[in-house]
Amino acid sequence: MKEQTDQNRRVLVVQWKKLAEHSFEIFSSLKNFCENHPAYNYNTLNNYLSKRKIPFENDEIRIERKPVQHRSAQPDLPKHLFWEFDFDKMDWQRSYRTVIERVIERGLPAEWETMINFYSRKRVISALTEDIPYLTDHGMEAACTYFQLSKTQLKCYTRKLLRQEHWN
Numbered sequence: 001m002k003e004q005t006d007q008n009r010r011v012l013v014v015q016w017k018k019l020a021e022h023s024f025e026i027f028s029s030l031k032n033f034c035e036n037h038p039a040y041n042y043n044t045l046n047n048y049l050s051k052r053k054i055p056f057e058n059d060e061i062r063i064e065r066k067p068v069q070h071r072s073a074q075p076d077l078p079k080h081l082f083w084e085f086d087f088d089k090m091d092w093q094r095s096y097r098t099v100i101e102r103v104i105e106r107g108l109p110a111e112w113e114t115m116i117n118f119y120s121r122k123r124v125i126s127a128l129t130e131d132i133p134y135l136t137d138h139g140m141e142a143a144c145t146y147f148q149l150s151k152t153q154l155k156c157y158t159r160k161l162l163r164q165e166h167w168n
Contacts, residue, residue, distance in 0.1 A: 075118035
């Protein structure tokens with residue numbers, strides 16, 4: 001029962017039309033909003049938002065109820081990509097470098113999308129440019145093509161160049 005109520009949880013998104021900066025506020029409930037802004041009546045707003053199922057709006061404010069979006073605890077990736085790890089006990093946030101590396105090296109296009117949806121495009125690019133020390137030549141090419149990066153932006157490429165100079 002609790003799982004179902006968590007899925008149905010909503011927040012109140014408030015847009016202040018006349019404020020340029022910080023024009024949005026999010027409240028856990030309409031009651032909290034009305035306590036913080038006594039000029040707005042809880043019963044009036046609740047009736048409006050409940051019956052019409054559309055946002056309340058006037059010259060200064062727009063109020064809307066939105067469902068809470070829950071993030072999955074782990075990406076929906078195949079276990080075979082992580083064959084040497086205990087898949088069910090992986091810490092997906094701490095192991096992001098390994099996950100990104102594996103998906104780029106061995107994943108299918110749909111698995112790339114799953115990875116990006118889980119970590120965000122920005123975080124994946126950041127990991128490629130700042131954190132991941134090794135990718136195969138094929139992995140580097142694929143990452144550069146997909147994310148429109150040059151090889152010189154990848155940490156693994158610059159590291160590879162430095163190691164070649166060391167052994168020459």
